[in-house]
Amino acid sequence: MTTITTRWSTQLATRLGHRPTRRVVAPEVRRRRRVQLTWALLVLNVMTFFPGAPHLLPIPGSVGKLIAQGALVGALMMALSVNRPVRIRPSVFIFLLMLLAAEGLLASVRAEFLFGALFRASRLFTFAIVLWLLTPWWTRRDLLLVRTHLLVLWTVLGSVVIGLLVAPGVALTEDRLGGTLWPIPPTQVGHYAAVAAGLTIVLWLSGLLRRGVALTSVLVAIPVLLLTHTRTALVAMLAGVLIAGLSLFTARSRVRKSFAIGFAVFSVGALTLGSVVATWLARGQDAEEVTALTGRRAVWDSILAQPRSAFETLFGFGLSNKSFNGLPIDSNWLGTYYDVGLVGVAITIMLVLFVLTAAWFRPQGPHRALALFLVAYCVVASFTESGLSEASPYLLELTLAASLVYSTSTREGVR
Template sequence: MTLSVTPPGTSSGPRSGHRLAVRPTRRVVAPEVRRRRRVQLTWALMVLNVMTFFPGAPHLLPIPGSVGKLIAQGALVGALVMALSVNRPLRVRPSVYVVILMTLAVEALLSSLHAEFLLGALFRACRLFGFALVLWLLTPWWTRRDLLLVRTHLLMLWGIVASVVVGLAVAPGLAMTEDRLGGTLWPIPPTQVGHYSAVAIGLTIVLWMSGLLRRSVALVSVLVCVPVLLLTHTRTALVAVLAGVTLAGISLFTARSRVRKAFAIGLVVFTLGDLTLGSVVTTWLARGQDTAELGALTGRKAVWEAILAQPRSAMEVLFGFGLSNKSFNGLPIDSNWLGTYYDVGLVGCALTVMLVLFVLVAAWFRPQGPHRALALFLVAYCVVASFTESGLSEASPYLLELTLAASLVYSTPTREGPR
């Protein structure tokens, strides 16, 4: 029997008219939850860093160009600090991909020492080195079974697409400059908006096909992102996402009945669309351009020919002219391979090819499952987009997503990162 002793002048129960004072309890956050949040914040800062601020693009918020660039570039410093804070004691995992990436960063730094615009080239090379260093510090979290980095990346893409939709609702005339949808809250060119929405569509579909995303969430994501992609009139992103989703679906075809059903429905929709909306699709793909403009790849062909005709020494053939802003005589290069050749030469091209081939081969020989499907989608998207977009040899969304694919093919996944 348990006895309870009540001091004199008190009662064992609450008196009428009096309330018991309850001290609020502080919510205790587990160390693993705090680490996961800091890893997510690090990745979010990396995404912000590659969202280049374009002061010349139309935007609603009165953000000065220097402030916008400082926010974007300062995010890399914040990501490095956050990665060092969460990775204590300092631990990194050995990775062939990271070794190749760090070699590319060092080669870019050495090539930039002889660049015509030295300060700009050195800044871009140091940024690439810092970018690779942060990704290296995140390697302990590459093997998580919960796909922490993939889900964080998808959340960031949803946020970017949502900001574009809000800008379109608030100022449709400003958002649809030249009949192509761009970001207005944060100045994002239509091609990048198309890229972000396409990758969001692809990740959503592959996660749903793998049974890792609820149908309602996937449906909302696709119904929002597909119109955004179509309004940007970005042909490269559309072709890349179709190729990536198809390859990822093939890798899951024998394992998931929903994949087989989705392929059957997609085939029917594609056939009906080709029969009924063929002229509309052709008009959309032409984007108001005539046959000559399409044949010249919207002016890209002239720039590419000029790059190949550029006089260069044997050292410049091997190591390039140093990292540039991916333009030639004031015109965008719009080709990862020619841009890489111009900046870091044949050696840089070889290292970039090694990055892509390593991820592709590792993903192909990985056991069937979500990790393999997601990796195949991302690497296929990057390969297709690389012919008319640049970014695999510099700090960019494409390099970030290729690294995301590399994290998915890394050895045996574990549940948590380091403690």
């Protein structure tokens, strides 16, 4: 009766020349949009602004950094507005993350550069609080957080492609594709492209994504990844897709057919395009540079040889910008050891092992496959990239994996 009355009122208002009132958005839709905006702001926060990188938009370095860091404050405010009254779910993963943040604060008190270390530690702590506020949405059956993350990655890759089309000379600095609308280094662009392609493939293998959408996404993401010449991202993506596919192998014929086709294509490509692949992997470097991991080994040896007290061995020197003597560390485990010591390394290992163990005991299906892809990607990339012990895209993706394997015994609440 109420519906009929509403329709009659709308028709009458139209006939009398009055515009009907604006459609009211359902509260659930508003909540979902705010959750998506919160996650997008977290991604923006970890997209560090590099003022020295070539970019097209005239954004001053201080303004760009303010936008990136201010996004975390916006995410916190948005999370508090959508999670009202505050409700959080018990989570071993978030507990370990908060423990890591607290340990980072403790280590940063004795840091040489006190202000910077305390700022990074506080940022990690705030980052963990925002993730905790989002735990009520971990159990949604529509994979809201995963789909939101994929949508944000597509947006980032779209900006990279637009920059390539508008100014190819700027985007392809040193023959490696980077972001030009927002300055994103090639390694990060490769990371975003690899994760977007991997998530798309696993969603399609699971039957949760239409073929046309999946094909379009892969045909954009894979060329972007190859143009970045990022070897770590490519290897991590292949490893993650392989492990995720194997977890679905006995359940879906689509996976078995795709693996058969993929094996045939790989065999033919290895025989016919071996030299091309070797050239791409070498990236213009000689054998000595490849063996030295592009100079990483020298930095790693220096970190291990750094004199340190018992406190610094256990708790580190405080959160840094993941560099040593002006050179990037490019290793999650050595970077974590340098910043937060053996205790921080142990907590980070527990974070990864917890998600892996939870995924192992989860029933076969899309949630398990997606979680295994994300964890495998993070583990493989962690040897030459840093990020699992700081606010970074890697930590966001590990949190996504934790949300996918959340205990079914407590899967209730927000839908």
